Amino acid sequence: MSHSFRISTNSRLLFPLLALVYLLAVIVSHRVFFYLFYSLIALIAVSYFWSRHIGQRLSLSREARKEGVQVGEKLREKFAVTNHSRLPVFWVEMVDRSNLPGYQASRVESMGGGARRTWDAEAVCRRRGLYTLGPVDMRTGDPFGLFSARWREPATRSFLVYPRIVDLPGIDLPSGTHPGSARTSLRTQQVTTNASTVREYVPGDSLNRIHWLSTARQGRLIVKEFDLEPSGNAWVVLDLEERVQAGEGDESTEEYGVILAASLAYKLLEQNKAVGLAAFGKGQVVLQPDRGPRQLGRILKELAVAQAEGRYPLSEVLTKFGLGFGRGMTVVVITPSWSLEWAAGLLFYAAQGMAPAAVVMNSRSFGGQQSSDAVVEALIRSGITTYTISRGQRFTAVFRERPRREAAYRVLATGRVIALA
Numbered sequence: 002m003s004h005s006f007r008i009s010t011n012s013r014l015l016f017p018l019l020a021l022v023y024l025l026a027v028i029v030s031h032r033v034f035f036y037l038f039y040s041l042i043a044l045i046a047v048s049y050f051w052s053r054h055i056g057q058r059l060s061l062s063r064e065a066r067k068e069g070v071q072v073g074e075k076l077r078e079k080f081a082v083t084n085h086s087r088l089p090v091f092w093v094e095m096v097d098r099s100n101l102p103g104y105q106a107s108r109v110e111s112m113g114g115g116a117r118r119t120w121d122a123e124a125v126c127r128r129r130g131l132y133t134l135g136p137v138d139m140r141t142g143d144p145f146g147l148f149s150a151r152w153r154e155p156a157t158r159s160f161l162v163y164p165r166i167v168d169l170p171g172i173d174l175p176s177g178t179h180p181g182s183a184r185t186s187l188r189t190q191q192v193t194t195n196a197s198t199v200r201e202y203v204p205g206d207s208l209n210r211i212h213w214l215s216t217a218r219q220g221r222l223i224v225k226e227f228d229l230e231p232s233g234n235a236w237v238v239l240d241l242e243e244r245v246q247a248g249e250g251d252e253s254t255e256e257y258g259v260i261l262a263a264s265l266a267y268k269l270l271e272q273n274k275a276v277g278l279a280a281f282g283k284g285q286v287v288l289q290p291d292r293g294p295r296q297l298g299r300i301l302k303e304l305a306v307a308q309a310e311g312r313y314p315l316s317e318v319l320t321k322f323g324l325g326f327g328r329g330m331t332v333v334v335i336t337p338s339w340s341l342e343w344a345a346g347l348l349f350y351a352a353q354g355m356a357p358a359a360v361v362m363n364s365r366s367f368g369g370q371q372s373s374d375a376v377v378e379a380l381i382r383s384g385i386t387t388y389t390i391s392r393g394q395r396f397t398a399v400f401r402e403r404p405r406r407e408a409a410y411r412v413l414a415t416g417r418v419i420a421l422a
Contacts, residue, residue, distance in 0.1 A: 006150065007150075008052055008151075010148055012147070019042070022034060022037050023038050045147060048143035048147040049148050051088065052141065052149065055090050055141055055150070056150025056152065058084065059083070059086075059139065060085065061082050061137055062080070063080050063106075063134070063137075064079045069161035069163055070126055071126075071301075072162060072163070073126070075123050076101065076104065076123060076160065077122075077123045078106060078122045079121055080095075080119065080120050080122060082118050084113070084117070086115075087115060088114055090112050090116075091144050092109060092142070093111070093140070094107075094108075095108045095139050096139075098135065098136050100133050101126065102127060102128055103124050130161075131160075131305065132160045132162065136155045137153070139154060161305050163302070164262075164263040165260050165398050166267045166398065167264045168399050169264050169265065171388070172360070174331055174358050174386070175331060175357075198226050199212050199226065200223070201223060202222030206224045210224040234274065234290045235269045235274050235275070235276050235333065236326055236330060236332045237279070238334045238335065239259070239279070239335050240315040241258070241282030242281070242309070242312070242314055242315060243310050244314075245336070245338040245340075245369075247337060254337035254364060257390060258335050260396060261335050261360055263301055264399070265335070267399070276291070278304075281318050282307050282308050282310055283307070283308040283310040315338050315340070315343040316346055319350075323349060328355065330356070331357075332347075332350055333360065334358070334359045337367070338364075338373070339371040339373045341376055344359075344380055347380065357386075358386040358388075359385060359387045361373050361380075361388070361389050362391075363390065
């Protein structure tokens with residue numbers, strides 16, 4: 002039982018009434034008043050110990066069916082309250098203190114001695130983020146309503162609501178160089194088509210990395226080392242500088258940017274590409290490129306809690322990490338920024354043999370004061386693949402359990418720009 006367990010009276014008049022009856026019994030000296038006084042004492046004692054007894058023998062458990070869900074999906078929890086006493090519980094109130102918006106799991110139940118009650122609670126998750134499920138404040142009492150036992154079940158758990166993954170049929174990112182046409186000095190533990198050199202075996206190396214001809218020739222185990230495949234790598238760079246953001250809530254450049262970053266990462270990983278994420282918001286996030294569902298989980302986890310509170314301009318982020326991206330990689334930038342400085346960074350990437358692209362959110366459509374037309378035109382003239390997104394964009398969710406591929410966009414081609422409306 003929690004240390005917060007306490008018992009209180011439901012009426013401040015209970016003990017004054019008892020004192021009044023006692024005074025009447027003494028003053029009047031009639032046995033009826035004494036019988037009433039003794040009856041009240043017995044009733045108070047029974048009610049107190051009843052409340053204390055059942056309050057200390059009630060337990061609550063809760064179990065979420067998933068560790069996290071995407072925006073638009075349902076959180077489902079299973080609750081169970083058990084009465085370990087032989088006495089019946091006429092009522093027990095459970096008030097859930099979870100901070101997930103729109104989630105209400107509070108309940109009032111009754112049960113017999115040794116009984117157990119279960120129920121399900123669910124809610125559609127509307128906002129991404131890291132939330133806390135629990136604690137639960139509990140209250141019960143005696144059949145006469147004189148006392149209440151209160152305590153808190155302190156168990157809590159973190160619950161992630163991931164950003165939506167949406168279908169983006171109108172966005173086709175440029176690819177890096179073809180396999181074998183470019184090399185990078187970065188080594189990888191994964192087996193790729195680019196075997197660069199050999200070295201001696203060390204404990205932990207996989208057997209499928211052994212180079213048997215070299216092993217036979219040198220009389221000791223020799224393993225292959227591989228280069229990363231440039232054409233299989235992509236970086237998603239999300240601009241979370243606070244100064245350039247516009248809009249509020251779901252209709253903000255922050256939220257649109259997170260949705261686009263999650264969706265593009267999903268799309269690239271579905272193509273069996275290694276994808277990395279760079280985002281400088283409330284914290285600095287740099288996830289090195291990797292493949293598979295586990296990498297998607299890492300990216301979604303970071304994006305779930307991303308906040309556009311960054312102080313670094315996008316141009317500085319691109320300059321700081323540009324040299325580490327590597328030749329032949331696809332680099333897609335998602336930003337509402339109207340500055341021409343970061344556009345120069347993409348031109349530098351192209352000159353270094355990378356395949357840059359930009360997804361520019363029209364800040365003015367979100368209520369911002371600046372227009373992104375100038376930077377979009379500059380990117381078009383420079384041959385950078387560019388897409389524009391405006392407020393009111395209709396997104397079709399793609400749930401990983403049941404992928405949906407239907408197109409829900411009207412795609413308008415304007416030069417090298419594709420505007421999704």
